[in-house]
Amino acid sequence: MSNKRILLIGPNGQVGWELLRCVQPLGHVIAAGRNQNEQIQVHLDLTNPDSIRRVVREVKPTIIINAAAYTAVDKAEKESELAYTINGTALGILAEESQRLKALLIHYSTDYVFDGSYTQPYIETDTVKPLGVYGASKLAGEQAIQSVGGHYFILRTAWVYGLRGNNFLLTMQRLAKERDELKIVADQIGAPTWSRMIAQATTNILAQLDTSLCQVDIEALSGIYHLTCAGETNWFEFAKAIIIHENKQPNILPITTDEYPAPAKRPTYSVLSNTKIAETFGIKLPTWDKALELCLLS
Template sequence: MKILLLGQHGQVSQELQRALQGAGKLTVLGREQLDLAQPELIRQHVQRLRPELIINAAAHTAVDQAESEPELAFTINATAPGILAEVAAELGAPLIHYSTDYVFDGSQAAPYRESDSTNPLSVYGRSKLAGEQAIQAVGGMHLILRTSWVYSQHGKNFLLTMQRLLQERESLSVVDDQIGAPTWAGTIAQATVQLIKHWRSGHAGPWGLYHLSAQDETSWFGFASAIAAHLRNQGKRVATLQPIPSSAYPTPAQRPLNSRLDCSRLQQDWQVQLPTWQAALEQCLARS
């Protein structure tokens, strides 16, 4: 099987490259080979490769930066996925695309289902929602996988930032009123491979939109506390953690207070079992 993976150095892409070894002939295109900020190039590149499966792990993910460059965010996160969906449909190939909990405003008390109303608070969230809608407008075989609070041992993310700051500082304040599920990029990659196997073996569920995040929930403060506990278990001295409300840590982009995603539909339709965030964090940290 010829698989085209867009995105090369991102967290999810790095884990996908590991998880997809042996799954087929994998072609990885990073920004240097195909810049999604130049959507006019996408169609000819993908048509030339003629993949049997397209996975789009490329995105504009700098949430705060997107507030000052909305046009770029929408080009990469909305226009490009729409074109990818068109080419995938022309080739008869499925498209797997990743989206975000930030399509919601976080005002709901319960975890969000796929059918719940969206209301993004940020440019990033609006651009990712527009990408979902562009893919859905094309139709065809597609999986849009909304995830949350992605971290890994690669790039820039909360885990790596906390590991550094906890060892550099005496005390550290972390937001405690945003609730969600930290999701290891490895969990996303492993679940994606399961989905591909089900499709290839003729046991695919319905195509469409699904939620894919780790199970259980915590706050950013709770996540930081778990990271601190791991460092302490290694005999390292760590900063004292202080919980604070979001109002005490203003950012250019507003974040939803409730980022919890109900992932039961993915498990029911595609038989994909997702780990708790605690178990996945242990797995991630054991690899370092």
């Protein structure tokens, strides 16, 4: 596997940071991003088409993993052009460059491409209908990749958290120290997913595709896959499961979405079915509460 050249875009994000550590055994990893630091070897700006093309053509990767995205859900309502540029336009360029090199492109999308009107887990072919700019921009990225075709995996995940970056877990841990009472939305249903498990599952897929024991048609397998932890919960119950591990435990009160107005609408139900990825690659993530326990013990 040492002959593989893996271009990892966004190594400082929640998933990217974990990926940088997981995929190292699979080949030579080149980390690319916008802000120069010890993690980033190559400067790449997803808002600049020339920057994207230049880096891909210089690195000549066999695998491109895009873990970068515009993820400010509420802010996107006012910064729609920037969100579409990073989440949509940039992906079309990455797909074109990947296709030109006959490389494999892996990209992460979101449960927010759905409107939340379902009452059972969404499968990959269910109708997409994003409620806000963030979800619509991520859908634009999916469609851009699909229109180019070639070798690609779009992994839709949801409610991502980890021990670094900006996420619900770290916010709850901070607020538990600062406040005596927390009001948390209880009528939005989803599946919290630890960033490390997303990275490990991605590495598992790549290892399967690369092994001599698995002669597969990657183009035939290319497409969208859902990848989340099993089970479902709401933000209120998720918060309770986090706070119980804290020394200071504030009183937590459930509220409705209407009681916590935000610029962007969220789907009330966005649980994703993981049947396809389980049947194709044998990947089954643990339940969200078990994954949370493992995260907090790590």
